[in-house]
Amino acid sequence: MPVANFNNTADFFEFVYGFYKTIKANDICLVYEGKITHQITKSFISLAEAQMAEDKEAVRVQRIILHVMVECLQNVSRHADDHDPGDNIYSGKGIFMISKNSFDYFFTTGNTVLNEKIPALIEMINKINKLDNPMLKDFYLKQMREGRLSDKGGAGLGFIDIRRKTGRKIEYYFLPVSEKISFFMLTTSVSRTT
Amino acid sequence: MEILHILATEDIPEIILDKEKEVFEISGRSLPEDINSFYQPVINWIQGYIRTPNPVTIFKFRFSYFNTASSKIILDILTMFEVMNEEGHNVVIRWYYQKDDEDMLEAGEEFAEMVEVPFELVTL
Secondary structure, three states, X not given: OXXXXXXXXXXXXXXXXXXXXXXXXXXXXXXXXXXXXXXXXXXXXXXXXXXXXXXXXXXXXXXXXXXXXXXXXXXXXXXXXXXXXXXXXXXXXXXXXXXXXXOEEEEEEEEEEEHHHHHHHHHHHHHHHHOOHHHHHHHHHHHHHHOOOOOOOOOOOHHHHHHHHHXXXXXXEEEEOOOOEEEEEEEEEEEOOO | OOOEEXXXXXXXXXXXXXXXXXXXXXXXXXXXXXXXXXXXHHHHHHHHHOOOOOOEEEEEEEEEEEOHHHHHHHHHHHHXXXXXXXXXXXXXXXXXXXXXXXXXXXXXXXXXXXXXOXXXXXXX
16 A cells, blocks of 8 residues: 555655654654644643653743743744745745754744845844843843834744843754745754753 | 723733722733734723722732733833823832742833833742
8 A cells, every 4th residue: 555655655664764763863852844823832832841841841941941932933823924825835834843952952943934034034133143131131122112013913022032031042044945935944942951 | 990800821811900999910821812902902991991090009910921922012001001100190010920030020120121110029
């Protein structure tokens, strides 16, 4: 019996085993592909909280992770650009991944963006990455005072909050998909000994 | 004035706004799906209240967590109390935080810096 895109069932199971090994080797705790809804966000938070409690992570680490997860997931749910249906396989969806090692947790998102939005995103993240703590605080308060909540509920504060809470730089990468869109990946880490 | 009471769930805080019993409180987690429509009744209620407030208003924030979109709304709420304060009404903001939650304390301190309203930071 052929399975999905495989010639035979054995190939398929080989693939599954290889996939499982990749997940184990990279200590991936969670990986999700698809539309990131509010329901999904809530589910992932409770999953992560249960897991962190079981792993006896420090309460402060758990709090920081809650902040990072919510802002990362809400970023994708608000900004994953919805293109014409069938336009490409990434339309309006994204990837969310949590991985870890002995020292850090890593939170990674990926979603398509329109190419025209890339320069502003790069400028914003680079600016936030360069700021030290007091400057980040000032920038956060300024954005809170002057920023407007968008229809989608974004306040332009997510990246600043992630940077402030983690103390780490935000790493990002854009992979061209077509003339119109790129795949925007972002990763941030949280120290387990914070 | 009508009482506004919203029960908490995993993503919305409990809100009690009761002029007669002098209870004004938001507590719990705040990451609602639609931030604008969730907080609109709260904003409307407070807008009505500040026209004819009680002699003393003690507004309590007892958050365990709020997302960045909520922080913008919290500032909007505080700004309404700033106006009340400017008009000579007696209003105090009481901001609660867990003893070991430095970030929640810091958030309270930052809000206190941003608005001209008497602000008390209280450990739980």
